[in-house]
Amino acid sequence: MLEKSDKQTIKDALAASAKAISEDTELNVNFGIENLRQSSLPEPLQPVKNFNDLRAKSDQLALINKYSSDNLFTHRDAKVNEIIKNLDLTRVELLGSKKFLGVSKNLEFLFQKNINSLDANEDSSSVAISHWLRSELLGQELGRPDSKKFEDLYEKLISFQEKYLGQLEESLESSLDFSKVIFSLLKDLEISVDEQQPEEENDEKNEEENEDESSEEENQEEEEETDSEDGQSDEQDTSIEEEEEMDIEEGEVDADEDSWIENRSKLEELLKKVGEQEYKVYTKDFDEEVKAEELCDSEELARLRGRLDQLMESSKNAIAKLANRLQRLLLAQQNRSWEFDKEEGQLDPSKLHKIIVDPLTPLSFKIEKDSEFKDTLVSILVDSSGSMRGRSMTTAAICADIIGSTLDRCNIKTEILGFTTKHWKGGDSRKLWLEQGKIPNPGRLNDLRHIIFKPADQAWRRGRKNLGLMLREGLLKENVDGEALMWAQNRLNKRPEQRKILMVISDGAPVDDSTLSTNSTNYLDTHLRDVIKKVETASETELIAIGIGHDVTRYYKKAVTIHRAEELGGAMLDQLTSLFET
Numbered sequence: 001m002l003e004k005s006d007k008q009t010i011k012d013a014l015a016a017s018a019k020a021i022s023e024d025t026e027l028n029v030n031f032g033i034e035n036l037r038q039s040s041l042p043e044p045l046q047p048v049k050n051f052n053d054l055r056a057k058s059d060q061l062a063l064i065n066k067y068s069s070d071n072l073f074t075h076r077d078a079k080v081n082e083i084i085k086n087l088d089l090t091r092v093e094l095l096g097s098k099k100f101l102g103v104s105k106n107l108e109f110l111f112q113k114n115i116n117s118l119d120a121n122e123d124s125s126s127v128a129i130s131h132w133l134r135s136e137l138l139g140q141e142l143g144r145p146d147s148k149k150f151e152d153l154y155e156k157l158i159s160f161q162e163k164y165l166g167q168l169e170e171s172l173e174s175s176l177d178f179s180k181v182i183f184s185l186l187k188d189l190e191i192s193v194d195e196q197q198p199e200e201e202n203d204e205k206n207e208e209e210n211e212d213e214s215s216e217e218e219n220q221e222e223e224e225e226t227d228s229e230d231g232q233s234d235e236q237d238t239s240i241e242e243e244e245e246m247d248i249e250e251g252e253v254d255a256d257e258d259s260w261i262e263n264r265s266k267l268e269e270l271l272k273k274v275g276e277q278e279y280k281v282y283t284k285d286f287d288e289e290v291k292a293e294e295l296c297d298s299e300e301l302a303r304l305r306g307r308l309d310q311l312m313e314s315s316k317n318a319i320a321k322l323a324n325r326l327q328r329l330l331l332a333q334q335n336r337s338w339e340f341d342k343e344e345g346q347l348d349p350s351k352l353h354k355i356i357v358d359p360l361t362p363l364s365f366k367i368e369k370d371s372e373f374k375d376t377l378v379s380i381l382v383d384s385s386g387s388m389r390g391r392s393m394t395t396a397a398i399c400a401d402i403i404g405s406t407l408d409r410c411n412i413k414t415e416i417l418g419f420t421t422k423h424w425k426g427g428d429s430r431k432l433w434l435e436q437g438k439i440p441n442p443g444r445l446n447d448l449r450h451i452i453f454k455p456a457d458q459a460w461r462r463g464r465k466n467l468g469l470m471l472r473e474g475l476l477k478e479n480v481d482g483e484a485l486m487w488a489q490n491r492l493n494k495r496p497e498q499r500k501i502l503m504v505i506s507d508g509a510p511v512d513d514s515t516l517s518t519n520s521t522n523y524l525d526t527h528l529r530d531v532i533k534k535v536e537t538a539s540e541t542e543l544i545a546i547g548i549g550h551d552v553t554r555y556y557k558k559a560v561t562i563h564r565a566e567e568l569g570g571a572m573l574d575q576l577t578s579l580f581e582t
Helices: 004-022 051-067 078-099 101-116 125-138 148-159 161-170 175-188 199-242 257-274 298-313 316-334 349-357 391-409 427-435 460-471 481-493 523-538 565-581
Strands: 029-032 040-042 251-253 288-291 337-342 365-369 376-383 413-421 448-454 499-506 542-548 559-562
Touching: 004 029, 004 051, 040 051, 051 078, 051 101, 078 101, 078 125, 078 175, 101 125, 125 148, 125 161, 125 175, 148 161, 161 175, 298 391, 298 460, 376 391, 376 481, 391 413, 391 460, 391 542, 413 460, 413 481, 448 460, 448 481, 481 499, 481 523, 523 542, 542 565, 559 565
Parallel strands: 029 040, 288 448, 376 413, 376 499, 499 542, 542 559
Antiparallel strands: 029 251, 337 365, 413 448
C-alpha cells in the first residue's frame, strides 16, 4: 500500500522537478483536478497505477510553463484552429525533449499510450502530424493505431516531408511562425476548408486579437474561478469521499528546488517498491495458441507470401551474401574428420601402395572422429505488436525467412513464433473483470494470442508460406513479452535437441494498456525481467535478443540494438555466427 508520507514524497518530487525544468522557482503545482495549463496534476492513485502518467504530465506542465504561447495563427475554421492549438503542445514537447533526455522518454510513453487508446473513428489529424514530427525530429520508434484514416494521412505527410519538415524544425522557438507553417501544411493535406487569411496583412491584427482574447479569457477565468470556487471544493470533497482509503489531502505543493535530485531519487525508489506486485493472470480462458494457417484462408496466405517475396526481391544479393556466410560456417563445423595411423579401425586405402612395395609393412587404419557439432534447434520469437507495424515487421519477416532457409540447408531445425493479443483494450478478459466487479490488481488483463508461424518439425518448403502472415493488417496489437518468452521456452524444453537457441526480436518494452491501467505501472516490465533471469540462469537455452530502435540490453545479457530496420538481417546472422563459432 502507498503510505500518506510516500504520496507527499511523490508530490514533492514532481513539483520540484517541474520547477527545475521550467526554470520557474515561483511555480506552484497543485494536485486534485487535472489542468496542466493551470499547473494542476491528478492525485497519485491508490492502488498505484498512474506514476508513469504523473511523471509525464508533470514534465508537460513544466514545458507548457516554459515554452507555451497564445500567439498562434488563427483561422475562421474551428477545426483548423483546434489542430493548430494541439500541435503547439507538440511544439512545446519537442523543444523539451531535445533538451532533456528523461523528459523525452516520459513524453514518448504518454504519447504512445494516447495512440493505443485512439478510437478508429476519431479524427486523428493532429495525432498523425505529431507522430510524424516525433518520429522524424526525435527519432522515436512509435506504434501506429489500427486506422485506415491515420495511415492514409501519414502517407500524405511523408510526401510533403521535404517541403515542410525543415521549416517546422526551424520555427520551433516561435509559436506564431510554427503555427503558420502548420496552417500551410494543413492546406496541402486538404484539411483546411476555407481560404487562408492574408498572413502579412493580418499578423498585427492576429496578435492584437489574440492579446484581447487572452485578456478577456483571463478576466472570464478569474470570474469563473471566483464564482465556482465553492462548486469545485464540493466536487473535490466528493472525489475524496469516494476514495477514503487513499487518505488524500488536497492542497498545494511548494517543494524546495534544491531538493529536486533527492526527491526524484525517492520517487524512483517508490516506483521500484510498488512494482513488486506478484505476477498473476486474471483468466486464461480466452488465450489462444494458433497456427498461422488458421488465422486466414489459403488464398490470402498465398497473396501475403507473394507480397513478402516481392519485398525481398530488392535485397536478394545482400541476403545471399549473409546466408552463404552462415552456411559456410555451419557446414565447416559439420564436416566429418578422421584420425589416421591407428592400429585398428577402418582400412586406410591411401596407405595400400606401401604394402605392395613392402609386403611386410603393417596395415594402416583410420577412425572417424566424432563431430563436436551438436544437434541444434533455433527458435525465433517475433514481437508481433502494433508498434512493429510497417518496416520493422516487414524486415523481421524477411530475416526470419533468411535464417530459416539457411539453417534448413544445414540440417538445423528452426521454429518461428510470434506473440501479440487478440484485442485492443483487454478484450473478453476485461469484459469478464468488469462483470465480476472490477477486482483490484487483477493481474494480466487481456487475451493473449501466441502464433506458430513454423513448428520445428515442419519442412521448410511447407512452413515458409506462413511467414507472409506477419504482414497482415489488423494482426498486430499489444505485447506481453514475459508470458511469450515462457511459452517459447516451454516449447524448447519439450524438444530432444542437444543445443537450443532462442532469439527474441522486439522493438521495446512490454505494453498492454488494459493490464497497466489496473496494476502497477512496471508490472509487465518486472515480470519480463524475472522470466529472462530464469531462462538465462536456470535453463540450458542460449538466449539472445535484438532490439529494433530500443535498447534491449537493459533486459537481456546477450543483446544487440539496431537503429534501422535494414540492419536486422546482418545483426541476426552476426549473433548466430558468434554463437556457432564458440
